[in-house]
Structures are given as structure tokens and as C-alpha cells.
Amino acid sequence: MGIHIGVDLGGTNVRTGIVQEDGTVEQLIQEKTEVENGVDRTLEKMIDMIERTAGGRTIATIGIGAPGPLDPHRGVILDPPNLPGWEEVALVERMEAHFGVDVQLDNDANAAALAEAKFGAGRDYTSVFYITVSTGVGGGLVIDGRVFSGAQGYAGEIGNMILQPNGYQYSNLNKGSLESYASGTAIGKRAEELYGIEGGAERVFELVKEGKEEAQHIVEEAVDFLAMAIANLTHIINPEVFVLGGGVMNAGDLIWVPLEERVKEYLFPGLIPEIKLKRAELDGHAGVIGAALLPLQKK
Template sequence: MWTIGIDLGGTNLRVGVLDEAGQLVKEMSCPTNAEKGPDYVIRQMIRLIEEAKKGFDIQAIGIGSPGPLNPFEGVILEPPNLPGWRNIPLAQKIREATKLKVVLDNDANAAALAEATVGAGKKAESVFYITVSTGIGGGYVLNKKLVQGAQGNCAEIGNMIVDPNAEGAPGLNKGALEALASGTAIGKEGSRLLGIKGGAAEVFQLAEEGNETAKQIIDRAVHYLAIGIANIVHTVNPNHHFRRRGA
């Protein structure tokens, strides 16, 4: 059975075709351009799906999206790094456009389940997965089953408070991990302290070149990320935790 997997990121939109063993056989992507709103992004998603499925008998589509969202209803609620996405019934819209079965879940949850079942955590009972990209997310798998919580938003660690005296960000708690250690946060600090416009990538490049301010920005983010990871370890006591840096 051929399936399509979609990674809806704050920066990039990726679509891939997978075989029955879960192996990626075809992949394509484009910038998300999230600032253009959900209607534009959904049109781009449908376009990539139509291109990807040529030559394959696709049976279902799985979408990983930034949270918070309701995986039981297939609705994206109001992610901080997808402006204008509020109560968007994404699964329904893609289902109507493609006439295929569609499942929506938090992107970190989807990655966590994959890592725990066919990846590096397949021999572990308890796996916690962390993604650090435009935002920060998490997913927890216990005995090969995803722990989702009552509303499907378990492990939304981006909103974990790691410094109550620090700044916040739209849609996040004051001092939230995502507001202090995500790619967006690093880019924001780079703009404020260095006057750059290239985001986190430029901060890392400057740090590699020896810029002390850039190094301090990254050290600050790593400090808060370490606090978040320590909180997770002491809360769920996983066999393994995995971190992914993306875009």
C-alpha cells in the first residue's frame, strides 16, 4: 500500500511517497510561505499531493503539523508559527480535495511514533522525541503507543515555562521554551543584538566564524533547551530521547 506523508512546517512544506515498509521513494518540497495564510498553503499542499501521487496507487495521507491541534477531529487550532491558522479543518479540506483517507497529527508526535516503531527507538519501551526548528515540539511514545492526552496535545513542550522572568511570544506562555530556544527565538535575538536579517542560520554561521555575540545567543538557547530536557527526563523517565533540528 502506497501512502503520502506531509510535513507542514513553519518554513518548509514537504511531501513524500512511502511504500508498505515505510521507506521514502519520492519527495518534493516548497517554501511554506505561512504568512500568506491557510488558503494559500492548502492550495500548495494539494498541488504537491497531485504531483507526488502520479504513478502510485495512493491509499491514504498522513499530515504532521505544528500544534496545538485536535488530532481526533483533524483540526489545526492556533499554532504560533502558522499565522492566521485558527480552527482550520485541514484533514477535511485535504480529504475533500483528494478523496483519500487523511490523518492529521502533531508533527512531533508523528516523528516520535516513527522513531519508536521503525527508527532508533524501536527496541525501547519509553521514547521521548524533541524537534527544534521554527518552533519546538515533543512527542511521547510508551510501549509503542503514542501518548496523546485528553485533547491530543500531550508533550507540547514548546509552551513549557523554563524562565518565568523571561520574555514570551505570541500564543506562548511568558518564558516558554519555544520563545527562548527555537530557531525563531535565535533569529529574533540575532536581529536585536547583531542587526542581521538571515535568521537562525546566519547566527550559526557567524558563531562558526568566531563572532562572540552569536556564540552567546546560541549558548543562551542551549541553556534553556537543557533545562527543558532535564524537566522531561525527570517527568517521564524515558529509555531514550531524540532531538531533531529542522527548518
């Protein structure tokens, strides 16, 4: 039968684990990605970690979640900002050549979406849109247990959704994009540039609790943009449930309470009682779990 291994490849860390049928993770290993040492070094490390994770057991499938942009159809990592030097890396081909088993690659947000849809907050629904709000903003759509990746694999890239034409911009994203206002990075940068508040998003949330109006304004702005994005996605896709995770969402009611109310202001009246926002349940292991599920998606 063999075991199913998930690999969560990030710019800082690589994590591997065996994922059981009930979604539990065993033999979890985490090590530094060492991107500064080149692609080959990281690939060698991944192979070694997978072999140590397997511990001599037969491997049935390997799934890999990685930062985009990538092409899940060809199994190629294109040129992700947080994996410098990874240009047109045929990751699936190289892993299949070594292990001789089915290997599947997809965006890390899609992998997390699949995990939440199968074992997390979206397990009771047939259509799930997962949103992660952390350093950046990402998303993934799962319908009937299968990730919808789109024609070129870019489906779910909601961070680049334009919500404020010619608005604020950072990185290579569109001006006025969702990620430019609602991500943890954006919250920290906006606070510093507008009000001289240093310490990133975490400090902003602390100041909100202390009643500082400038910090409250930054958070309200982020919530408003996130609410607009969710409303847009609702009108376009109309999923049964939105599952939200990531570091920013860990701010709790500072985000959740106003977000749930603000979303309703942008919806058709008939959708207001139907909208469902749920907190992610698998943030700690979603990447590894979802990666392992990639080769096992419902056909």
C-alpha cells in the same frame, strides 16, 4: 493493498511522498504552500500533489503533519501562527471527502517523533521523546509505537514550558518559556538585543568558534534551558531515549558536548548513568515519513 502517502504541511512548503514499509520515501514532491493565496488554494494544491504522487496507484491511507495548534482527534487545524487564515479548518473531513480513504492529522513534531521512533534514532526503544530545536522548539512522545497526543492534542508542546518565571518573551509564548531562550529564533534575538550581534543563530555559532565571549554566553544560556527541560521531562516521563533534531542541533559539538554534561547536573543521581540523548537521523524526510505512519500506528 494500496500505497501510504505522507504530507508535510508547513508555512513555507508542502511536501508529499509515498512511504514504503522500510521507511524509504518515493515520488517526493515539494511546492510552496502559498498561504497568502488562502486556505482553498493550498488545499487544492495538496490534493493535486497527492494525486501526482500516487500516479494512478490506489491510495490506502493519507497522513498529514501540520503546525499546531490543531486537534488531532477532530482532524481540525485551529489557528497556527505560520498558517495565517487557517482558523478551524476541518482538514481531515475535506481530504476524506475527496479521496474516500482514512486520513489522519497530527502536529508536525509528533509526526517527526513517530518517524524517529520507527525508523530513526529511537527504533530500538519502546518510549521515545523527540525534541526539535529550530525556528521554534517542539516535542513529541511515542510509547510502544504510538504518539501520545493528550486529551486535547497538546501533549509535547514543550516550547511553552516555563523555565524562568517572568523571564524573556517573544511571540505569544509564556514569559521565560523554553522556546524564548533555546530556539534558533531566540538565540538570534537574544544576541542582537544583548550584544548587538546580527545574523541570527548561525552567526552566533560562527562567533563562538572564533572565541567571542558574548556569543558563547548566549549559547551557554540556550544549552542550560534545554538541559533543564530535558531533566524536567526525564523526571516526569522518564523515556528510554531522547532524540534531538532541528537546525540548532546541527551546530554539532557546540551544543551536544555541553548539553550532555549539563543535563546530568539537574538529574537524580540514579538517572545520570541512564540518560540517553541521540541525534535525529531522519531530519530530511522525518515529516513525510512520520505523517504517513500516523494512520498506521500500533493499536
